[in-house]
Amino acid sequence: MVQLVEDVLLLIFIELQNDPASLYSCILVNKTWCRIAVPILWKYFSYAYKNPYNHKRESREKLYNVIAHFLPNSSKNKLAKNDIKLPLNLISNMLLFNYMEFFTRLTSALIEDMARLLIKENSNYKINLLENEIYNLIYNRCKNIRHFNWNTQTQLYLCPNAEEFFYNIRSLEFNFLFITPVMLLKLAVVCQNITDLKIHDCDEDSLDLVLFIKMQNNLRSLSLNFNNKEEQYIQLSNVIGQKAVTLKKITLGPVITLIRPTFFPSLTYLRYLFLNNNDCDLYESVNWQEWEHYINMTTFPYLQYLKTLYLLSGIECLIIERSGEKILEIDVYHPLKTQDYPTENKKLIKMISLRCPKIIKLTLDVDPDNLEEISNLLSNCSLLEKIYFTTKNYIYPNGDKLLKIKSNKSPATLREFSFVDKWNFSLKGLESFLEDWKNKNQFPIKFTHYYKEFPKSFCWVFVKKNVR
Template identity: 50%
Template sequence: MSKLIDDILLLILTELRFDSASLYSCILVNRTWCCLAIPILWKYFFYSYNPCVHKEESRKKLYNIIFHFLPKDKLSELNINLPSNPISNKLLFNYMDFFTYLSPIWIEDMVQLSIKTDSPSVQEEYVFEFEIYQLIFSKCKNIKYFDWIKNKSLFLFCPNVKEFFSGIRQLKINVEYMIPELLFSLGIINITDLEVINSKDNDDLISLIRMKNNLPLLCEQLSDMISSNAITLKKIILRLTITLISPSFFPSLANLQYLILYNDDDGEFYNSINWQEWELYLRTSFFPNLQYLETSYLPCNIEYLIIERSGGKISEINICHTLESRDYLIENEKLINIISMNCSKIIRLTMDINPNNLNLVGNIFSNCVHLKKIYYTKENNNSMSDTKDVVNSKDYEQYVN
């Protein structure tokens, strides 16, 4: 029975995984609570993109334990006094095994909060940061998620960087900070989740020009990377000018479950994009396990090709078009019919609907019996957008009548 109690307690503590303050209080209850709560606290503490969601005092406490493993002699030569509160007793846990998530933003925060000198040299910061990466790459064998969305790449000089990335299963990268050689040199394999974004946050004109010049070749290597990981990939999120990426990988994505395609093309969607290559590869593709589909600023024929080639397991669809594209009567009609015929298990649907096709929504209610929520946008007579959230077929009948 005590085992059952521990299991129930573990479920309760897991519900607090993003509440570090409450988990810390649970650690102080007794040894059993401590043993169950510590791994949860360490596993989820670093999941946030912004370290400042946690209090500075809390971050320092965790960083101090990490710094316990750093080579103190080498750091002391650089006038880096760490850890701030030396731990004299033997640690009760192998804390480094609890890490599952890593982002350079957190490493930067560790450095900024821990160097005691008022004006540390750039060299001191680099050495300190490099030693942290060395420690994490060698000790943290359970890191599966790497969030590379900041202009930090010092870790690439670590001798075991390839070994570290071979264990990564979830990868998020910002192409603004990438150069083509990096993806090739890391040899990333066996990832299940891939997210690629282009934040365009860099105000440096030279860096912006360099990024734009690198983007075609980088997208080519992204396509190669997706192809080499096609068997294991279950989730793909692409938020950039996706037509720069060759769609040749689509026929190999047999295990894909989650797909987001956000075409960030600087407003040139209707003038310069040729989608014929996408159509060609999608017509020879099949996504039997696809459950979630989200698209933004794609032509309807691409969207209904993906839906048509799915295995009927899609439970949620979110489709967004620009205001200029909402006058698409025939394409929109076909899209509605494709959803009603191929998505019998859909639960949530968000899409734009041409006013002349509003009556066709009834086909979705008739064929998609599991539908719980439909959220759609249409244009009224004043050319203003009008949104409706229809929960069930009765609400729909009242609205259209």
């Protein structure tokens, strides 16, 4: 049997990094395959178990049992004195790897779940004791963890070796409701190298949070999830402006209008922008002119990804206009409907057509009166691979018109078309489109219909044309 060189094996296993079943099969081939595949498989575990409750109890118990084998004797003795005997199922042979070194991500939810599954009784004292010993193990043995998700009120920085652990963290995610001002101040002292920061349920314009953000030396990605529909986050707006020179990714929501957009002109190097306004009920009371003013002062020369939810088309249009024609993906979901929405929608489609020559993926609401602009967009955006069109109107029979435009104007790169049920295609129009597509020898197209089920007659057309 011809042996693959290890570098080639590594490349193959990296391609399989999100396929644990295949990786497990590779481990069983021989020692070389096992040695290369095991670290990748355990890296998958550390990522996939961000929410351990998504996995079967049996799988979690097996994982936790292996981790328990690495508890030092001092911890095992301490636990034994409190009638906690671990590991539950002793592995007779010596473990072949130091699996703890393979963890790159950790969530406090995993530690909590591990303690509750391994303690077979309802004792908060024993659960807390075991959690503390697991954290001590992690701080001592898991030297490669760079991503940490903190969802506990436990003061984790008090454990021995916690300082070194948090010093090495690069990606931190936490729920603001669990973090006290004291915790933030303590963390700010030892945890200053965060490049990716995600904060959930932020319910106040906290000075302590502002100071923590300010202490980060190279913050590149910031996600703020607000949990207050009334308070203005002025201090947070200011600190975003102060960190703007390094920021490349910003996610704000679900009420973006709580934060003043004064920082936008400083976002010179931004590559990814997600503005989620899903929970804003008072659209008419929002000072959109302030947003337009500051975005009009901004340029986004490096912007590649734009995603919006419940935003005015005028704001979306302005962001695209101020971009540097490098946008690869646009996702515009549920734009706010104004009195002159068809005109605003037309302007947005035109702007994408003019300013996004490199776009690969597009999600867009399309007013039925603007199909001619869609035709121009498909002609100009010659690198499009995926499109997803929604609409707020029932537009039969214009669904067939859209199919005709797609058939005549779609770039050769297009391979996926998705739509919602309001695009009412006729049987004849659908069959004609599929026949035309087949005759052009283009990429096989993936046809995805969301929400309601396809009519059975449509399914028969797909069978006839061999479409999946």
